[in-house]
Amino acid sequence: MLAERYVTENLSELLLSRENYKPFPTIEERNKWGELPPSLKKFWIDKGENKLNYSWPTITATQYMDYNRTGNRARYDTISWKRRQDLTSLVVAECVENEGRFMDDIVNGIWCICEETFWGIPGNAYMMKRQDPLPDVSDQIIELFSAETAALLAWTYYLLKTKLDAISIMVRERIHLEVKKRILDPYLNRTDFWWMGFNQESMLNNWNPWCNSNCLSAFLLLEDDPQRREAAVVKTMRSLDNYIGRLHSDGGCEEGPKYWIFAGGTLFDCMELLYGVSGGKIDVYQELLIQQIGRYIYKAFIDDSFYANFADSSANVDIPAELTYRYGRRIEDARLSGLGAMVLKKKREEATNVEFSAMFRLLPALFNYTEIEQYTGESPYIRDAWLDGIQVMVAREQEGSSKGLYLAAKGGHNDESHNHNDIGQFIVYCDGSPMIIDPGIVTYTSKSFFSERYTIWTMQSAYHNLPIVNGVQQQNGRQYKADNVNYHQEDTLASLSMNIAGAYPDSAEIKIWKRSISLIRDSHPCIEIKDNFQLQRMTDDITLILMTPHPPQIEGTGSIVLQDENHNKVIIRYNGEMFVVSTDNLTLEDEIMRDVWGDQLYRIKLKKMTAADQAECIIKISKF
Known part of the structure; x- marks a missing residue:
C-alpha cells in the first residue's frame, strides 16, 4: 500500500526538509497558542504549576528487578510513565504561558530521562539477547516506551529549541546523542525487531504502528542527514506494509477496542506523519481498508465510554477524542468524526489528558479543540x-x-x-x-x-x-x-x-x-x-x-x-x-x-x- 506506491527515486522530492517541516507552531509562533480557549490555557498552566520546583521521582535498579523477582511491573512502569507525563505537562504549560517559569523543571526532566539506563519497561526486556534481572546497556532494543520516549524528547526539542539553547546547548546535544544511540541508529541498522515484520512474523500487532509512529517522529524532527531521514521513511513504509498486509478487509481490531487506540490509532498517527511531511502527497485515506480501520471503533461503540470488549480490552475505554474526530474528517466519515466530537464534549477538559505522553496526539487536540466543540457530525449509534x-x-x-x-x-x-x-x-x-x-x-x-x-x-x-x-x-x-x-x-x-x-x-x-x-x-x-x-x-x-x-x-x-x-x-x-x-x-x-x-x-x-x-x-x- 505504501512502499510500492511511494518508494521511488522521486521520494526525496516529496519530503519536506527538517528545516521546512513545521507540523505545529513552536513556542515562538504565538498566534495559535494565543487563540486557545482560556479554560484550556488555565487547565494546562495549572498542570504545570503543580510541577514547579519539582523533585523528579527516582527510579532504582531494585524497582526494575521487581518484574524478575515477583512478576510485578507496576512499581517501575508507573514511575517511568509519570516522569514522561509530567514532562509533557511542563512543556505544554510553558508553550501556553511563554514566561520561562517552567524551563528549569523541563531541563531537569529532560536530564533525568536522558540519564535513565533503559527507556523501556522491564516487561519488554525479553527482546534483549542476554536475559538478566537488569537491562543490558549494550543491546539497544526498540520497544513501545523507548520509542515513545524518543518521540517525546524530539517534540520537546522541536517546540522549545530556542529556550533550551538559551539555557545550555548541551540539552539539545544530549537529546540528539541519546535519541540517536537508543533509537535512530538501531532503527536503521537492525531488522531483527519482531514488530517490524521483516522476518515474516505472523503475530504482528499494535507494536508495529505504535513503535513506527514514534520512531518516525524522532527522525522527522531530529535527523540532520537527509539520506538517513529518507531511509527511515522508506523503512517505516515497508514495515507498515507488513502490518497492513495481515489485516482483514473488515478493518476489525482483534485485540479489542482498547487496543484500537494503539493499533488503528497509531497507524493513523503514522499516516498523518507521512501525509504532513510530504505536504499531503503521501495519502492513503481513500483506501477502503484504511477507512474500515477507523470505522471499527464506532462499530464497537455501545454507549458512554462502553465498547464491545473482547481480548485484552476493558469494557470501559477512554478513546482519544481528537484523533477519532480527525480520522473521520480525513476519510470523510461523519459518524467517526461525530463519535470523536461526542466524546470530547462529554469529557471537556478531561479530554486533554495525555496517555503515555503522546505529544503527536496532544498538540492537534489543543489546536482543534474549538473546532471539535462546534462539530456535530452523525450519530455513531449504528444498528x-x-x-x-x-x-x-x-x-x-x-x-x-x-x-x-x-x-x-x-x-x-x-x-x-x-x-x-x-x-x-x-x-x-x-x-x-x-x-x-x-x-x-x-x-x-x-x-x-x-x-x-x-x-x-x-x-x-x-x-x-x-x-x-x-x-x-x-x-x-x-x-x-x-x-x-x-x-x-x-x-x-x-x-x-x-x-x-x-x-x-x-x-x-x-x-x-x-x-x-x-x-x-x-x-x-x-x-x-x-x-x-x-x-x-x-x-x-x-x-x-x-x-x-x-x-x-x-x-x-x-x-x-x-x-x-x-x-x-x-x-x-x-x-x-x-x-x-x-x-x-x-x-x-x-x-x-x-x-x-x-x-x-x-x-x-x-x-x-x-x-x-x-x-x-x-x-x-x-x-x-
Whole structure:
C-alpha cells in the first residue's frame, strides 16, 4: 500500500526538509497558542504549576528487578510513565504561558530521562539477547516506551529549541546523542525487531504502528542527514506494509477496542506523519481498508465510554477524542468524526489528558479543540455491524440510540493477538448499561504474555459466557476455532451462528456444539442464545456460564433478574426443568477491574440436572 506506491527515486522530492517541516507552531509562533480557549490555557498552566520546583521521582535498579523477582511491573512502569507525563505537562504549560517559569523543571526532566539506563519497561526486556534481572546497556532494543520516549524528547526539542539553547546547548546535544544511540541508529541498522515484520512474523500487532509512529517522529524532527531521514521513511513504509498486509478487509481490531487506540490509532498517527511531511502527497485515506480501520471503533461503540470488549480490552475505554474526530474528517466519515466530537464534549477538559505522553496526539487536540466543540457530525449509534475477518457481530434495537437491548458476539480462534479463550462469547447491554459482560483484563504481570497466561482467570473460557463440558474449558491455540460461522441480518433479526466444538480439546468429548446468538427485534424484543449439542457419551456435567456485574435475583424456577443502580432491568429465562442455577461471587482486588465493575462480579452457573448426549438449550434475555 505504501512502499510500492511511494518508494521511488522521486521520494526525496516529496519530503519536506527538517528545516521546512513545521507540523505545529513552536513556542515562538504565538498566534495559535494565543487563540486557545482560556479554560484550556488555565487547565494546562495549572498542570504545570503543580510541577514547579519539582523533585523528579527516582527510579532504582531494585524497582526494575521487581518484574524478575515477583512478576510485578507496576512499581517501575508507573514511575517511568509519570516522569514522561509530567514532562509533557511542563512543556505544554510553558508553550501556553511563554514566561520561562517552567524551563528549569523541563531541563531537569529532560536530564533525568536522558540519564535513565533503559527507556523501556522491564516487561519488554525479553527482546534483549542476554536475559538478566537488569537491562543490558549494550543491546539497544526498540520497544513501545523507548520509542515513545524518543518521540517525546524530539517534540520537546522541536517546540522549545530556542529556550533550551538559551539555557545550555548541551540539552539539545544530549537529546540528539541519546535519541540517536537508543533509537535512530538501531532503527536503521537492525531488522531483527519482531514488530517490524521483516522476518515474516505472523503475530504482528499494535507494536508495529505504535513503535513506527514514534520512531518516525524522532527522525522527522531530529535527523540532520537527509539520506538517513529518507531511509527511515522508506523503512517505516515497508514495515507498515507488513502490518497492513495481515489485516482483514473488515478493518476489525482483534485485540479489542482498547487496543484500537494503539493499533488503528497509531497507524493513523503514522499516516498523518507521512501525509504532513510530504505536504499531503503521501495519502492513503481513500483506501477502503484504511477507512474500515477507523470505522471499527464506532462499530464497537455501545454507549458512554462502553465498547464491545473482547481480548485484552476493558469494557470501559477512554478513546482519544481528537484523533477519532480527525480520522473521520480525513476519510470523510461523519459518524467517526461525530463519535470523536461526542466524546470530547462529554469529557471537556478531561479530554486533554495525555496517555503515555503522546505529544503527536496532544498538540492537534489543543489546536482543534474549538473546532471539535462546534462539530456535530452523525450519530455513531449504528444498528448492525458484521466484521467478517475477526468474526464479530454487533446489533442494537434501534439506530441512533442506546435505548433497548444491545448484543455483541464473536467467533474466531484462540490464538488471536492478546487472545482470551472465548469462542462463542457474547455480551448484553440494556439502555447502555452492562448486564451480561466480558470481564476484560487485569493488571499485566510477568504471567500475562508467556507460558502462564492462561492461569489468569480472565483469560479462561470458564469466566466467559460459554459452556463447560465434562469439566473441560476451551483450549488456547490456532487450531481451536469456530467452524461453520454464519451471520444473518434483517430488520427484525441479527444473528450469529457457529459450531464451537472445535474450540474444546478432545477430552471435552463434544461432537457438535452449535451456538446461535440472536437479537430479535419484534414487538417483544429479546436476545436468544440457542445451544444444540451432540456429545460422545451421556453426561450431566454441563454448565452454562453467564458473567454479570449485578447481583442475580432468582425469580422462581427458570428466571433470573439483573438490575443496575439506575433500575435498568433484564430478565433471563431458561428451562428450569433442565438446569439448576447457582452463583459465585468474585471479589475483585485488581485495580483495573475495580475501576470498571466495582467490588464484585457474579458468575451465574446453569448446571444440567439430568444426563444427556444431545439436547437443545435456550436462554432468552429481555428488558424487564
